[in-house]
């Protein structure tokens with residue numbers, strides 16, 4: 001069924017009330033292809049929606065918005081210690097993580113409670129608390145939108161980087177239909193390198209954490225500083241953490257001795273949250289939009305009535321401030337429509 005002049009308020013975690021000219025939900029690849037044909041016939045632009053957790057509508061959309069609801073999870077044991085778990089794109093990410101924890105499949109526990117769906121996880125190589133999906137990624141099946149044929153992408157072909165992949169670089173070319181992860185069945189490699197996980201485990205006197213313990217710790221950390229989009233509209237980190245040349249970082253360090261940075265070869269990744277906080281934006285609200293008081297990198301629809309334009313303009317003011325003070329140009333992580 002194709003609906004007209006449909007509000008997308010419930011389909012983006014910012015809760016922005018933007019409208020789409022046409023809207024449909026698809027539950028199979030055939031329905032997806034039908035929707036694409038409809039758009040082609042009417043010469044409409046198509047927008048594919050997953051969980052809506054990384055998108056900001058700054059205006060109404062004049063084409064066809066397609067909500068991808070393909071669901072299903074399957075498991076294939078490949079060795080004594082390894083299993084392949086394949087999830088369709090419309091599966092909720094955290095439900096997949098929970099499914100794996102129940103079966104004691106290790107690898108996704110650090111990525112607990114990330115909003116959004118499985119299908120968009122490879123787009124920006126989702127990552128948190130020391131793990132990125134590239135660490136457990138086996139392959140994904142995509143629909144090539146030019147040929148309408150399915151293709152399989154392995155790890156190398158996905159060209160994963162920090163919040164980056166081929167799907168982001170060649171936006172609009174592929175739709176991810178399902179993703180396969182290679183997980184462990186018993187010899188789990190527990191990753192507690194992120195300091196806050198260690199502190200959470202210590203608080204509970206856990207010295208030999210299970211994957212379930214790690215997941216519980218991650219959930220507590222996230223809940224302590226990231227607002228629940230069901231309550232306060234947001235899209236997680238609004239900006240990427242900028243990577244700057246080491247020489248530039250050392251120059252900044254002379255002036256701002258406290259500046260944190262994570263070295264990676266000749267480059268240093270600087271936490272955008274720190275830069276934003278130093279510019280006085282943390283917890284600041286202008287009309288309906290605010291920077292989260294507990295994590296400045298997260299912008300929120302504070303009143304529930306913010307327009308996408310307002311959120312965008314707020315983010316622009318932050319970019320200008322950070323540029324003026326530090327000479328660093330923040331890049332938005334959220335997709336802007």
Ligand code: EPU
Nearest residue numbers: 128129130236237239240241260271273274277295296297
């Ligand atoms: N910081 C501040 N003030 C703030 C926020 C952060 O000074 O208001 C500084 C602190 O020095 C802190 C450092 O930034 O130690 C890092 O903060 P945090 O550990 O919260 O992580 P982040 O770099 O801000 C990234 C991801 C998050 C992910 C966390 C944990 C990006 C853009 N964001 O945030 O991902 O959950 O690490 O691994 O890389 C998301 O993508 O939506 C997201 C939430």
